[in-house]
Amino acid sequence: MPDLQLKEKQDTEIELRLIKRSQSGDEQAFGELYDIWAGRVYRFVFFKVKNTATAEDLTSEIFLKAWQKIHQYKIRSGANFSSWLYTVARNSIIDHYRMNRKTEISFEDLPEIADLEGPEPFAEELTMERALRSLPDDYERVLRLRFVEDLPIAKVAQKMKKKESNVRAITHRALKKLKEELEK
Amino acid sequence: MKTSELENLEKNLSILGKNAHLNIAQRQRIRDRLFRQIGQLDIMDAVQTDTDTSELVVPLNRLKQIFQPRRTMISLPATLGIVALVFVATLATSVAAKDALPGSFWYPARKAFDSVKVVITPSSQKADVLLSIASERIGDIAEAPNLDAALRESRKAIVSAQTAVAALSEADEETSAELLNKLKAIIDSQKTILATIVKENIDDEAIQQSVIAVREELDELLPETTTPAEKAEDSAEEAVPTEGYVSFSGTMGSYTAKPTIMVGDTRYFLAGSDISLIQFMGIGDATAFGYLEGDTITLSKLLIGGKVVFEASHNSLNQSADGGASAL
Numbered sequence: 001m002p003d004l005q006l007k008e009k010q011d012t013e014i015e016l017r018l019i020k021r022s023q024s025g026d027e028q029a030f031g032e033l034y035d036i037w038a039g040r041v042y043r044f045v046f047f048k049v050k051n052t053a054t055a056e057d058l059t060s061e062i063f064l065k066a067w068q069k070i071h072q073y074k075i076r077s078g079a080n081f082s083s084w085l086y087t088v089a090r091n092s093i094i095d096h097y098r099m100n101r102k103t104e105i106s107f108e109d110l111p112e113i114a115d116l117e118g119p120e121p122f123a124e125e126l127t128m129e130r131a132l133r134s135l136p137d138d139y140e141r142v143l144r145l146r147f148v149e150d151l152p153i154a155k156v157a158q159k160m161k162k163k164e165s166n167v168r169a170i171t172h173r174a175l176k177k178l179k180e181e182l183e184k
Numbered sequence: 185m186k187t188s189e190l191e192n193l194e195k196n197l198s199i200l201g202k203n204a205h206l207n208i209a210q211r212q213r214i215r216d217r218l219f220r221q222i223g224q225l226d227i228m229d230a231v232q233t234d235t236d237t238s239e240l241v242v243p244l245n246r247l248k249q250i251f252q253p254r255r256t257m258i259s260l261p262a263t264l265g266i267v268a269l270v271f272v273a274t275l276a277t278s279v280a281a282k283d284a285l286p287g288s289f290w291y292p293a294r295k296a297f298d299s300v301k302v303v304i305t306p307s308s309q310k311a312d313v314l315l316s317i318a319s320e321r322i323g324d325i326a327e328a329p330n331l332d333a334a335l336r337e338s339r340k341a342i343v344s345a346q347t348a349v350a351a352l353s354e355a356d357e358e359t360s361a362e363l364l365n366k367l368k369a370i371i372d373s374q375k376t377i378l379a380t381i382v383k384e385n386i387d388d389e390a391i392q393q394s395v396i397a398v399r400e401e402l403d404e405l406l407p408e409t410t411t412p413a414e415k416a417e418d419s420a421e422e423a424v425p426t427e428g429y430v431s432f433s434g435t436m437g438s439y440t441a442k443p444t445i446m447v448g449d450t451r452y453f454l455a456g457s458d459i460s461l462i463q464f465m466g467i468g469d470a471t472a473f474g475y476l477e478g479d480t481i482t483l484s485k486l487l488i489g490g491k492v493v494f495e496a497s498h499n500s501l502n503q504s505a506d507g508g509a510s511a512l
Contacts, residue, residue, distance in 0.1 A: 147197035
């Protein structure tokens with residue numbers, strides 16, 4: 001058996017043991033499951049809510065629900081743990097939207113069947129990356145500096161060696177172009 | 185293009201940024217919050233189901249283990265401090281829980297709070313904390329709506345404290361001597377309270393029996409403090425009589441539901457009294473006059489605090505001295 005496959009098998013076995021222990025009320029085992037899955041769950045949530053504080057709140061809520069419901073997870077049902085956890089996460093996000101009706105509800109952004117190990121939850125990241133790369137260099141750079149690296153306009157202007165008013169104009173045009181690319 | 189569309193696009197771009205990745209501080213922050221909530225669920229479950237303290241300590245110990253994860257990212261004391269603060273904050277919201285007495289609805293929450301205090305206290309100070317808890321539990325006895333529950337709780341607390349003191353005595357002689365004195369003071373104060381309870385409930389046999397059981401356990405708690413050398417010295421100075429008329433001063437007590445007087449390390453059963461002697465349990469200033477045979481003194485007179493509380497008639501004393509039956 002190749003090394004990679006062997007490691008995957010071992011990881012699955014470890015995870016299975018952690019799940020069983022968590023189901024019998026072992027909070028330490030659940031802490032280890034949290035360590036394994038927290039990063040992916042948070043990222044999935046952040047993609048939906050695009051806000052750090054809300055993503056943190058929801059991640060903690062998702063794991064709390066997972067702890068309360070973990071006894072319902074059937075190890076032999078065929079569904080892997082990440083699918084189950086993803087369902088808990090997805091439902092929590094829907095609940096969050098329902099409770100905060102001021103926020104635009106976008107259920108279509110939530111795929112019906114997916115798991116946190118597959119590419120589905122993070123598909124929009126790939127789409128966005130592709131669209132950004134297709135932009136002219138100046139447009140791509142200004143959008144990355146301004147919104148990916150989250151720099152203020154003054155800093156972006158300094159880095160691009162342009163006036164702030166120019167940066168504003170380029171940003172506006174770049175966003176318009178990005179929208180067109182995403183709609184293609 | 186509309187402003188809202190622009191704002192959405194800007195937000196969507198953030199998914200490529202570093203905020204989309206959980207950093208170490210965030211990971212620990214969420215972990216802390218999560219397990220705080222799980223801990224609170226444990227407490228709420230315990231409160232709702234009236235879980236016994238001994239069972240509650242188990243989830244709390246598990247809670248402690250959780251905060252010693254394999255991937256600890258923030259120092260352990262800081263994390264435990266957070267847990268402690270949360271529990272304090274949670275329970276402080278309810279004065280009822282903080283001052284709850286045995287038998288009341290919120291009492292399990294108060295016990296949980298005490299357990300958290302013990303769990304997060306360093307081992308070297310645990311005995312001291314347990315002694316304080318024992319002292320508080322004794323204070324509850326007089327006010328508790330459920331006397332039986334209060335007695336049970338105070339007894340449990342004293343036993344825990346005694347175990348902690350004993351464990352510490354192996355490691356640190358000086359500190360343990362100080363703690364032992366504290367334990368002794370606590371046990372003495374409980375004995376005094378027990379004596380008052382008995383006096384106030386002289387006709388209630390159930391309470392009397394509970395008190396006797398508690399007292400017997402208390403008597404077993406304190407380790408022998410006399411050294412063999414001191415004992416030898418004592419016995420050389422004074423030969424202890426085993427038969428004949430005696431007058432012994434000591435502390436009133438009970439053993440196997442019978443009244444006793446403790447003279448030094450020796451326990452004598454008291455017989456021949458037509459009044460209940462249980463009411464004097466715990467009183468140290470007692471003098472018994474009577475006929476000693478084996479380990480039993482058939483009383484002719486009993487003084488408590490210098491006052492005569494029992495005096496046998498000549499007939500009954502003569503009957504006892506001649507080997508006749510005497511009432512307990």
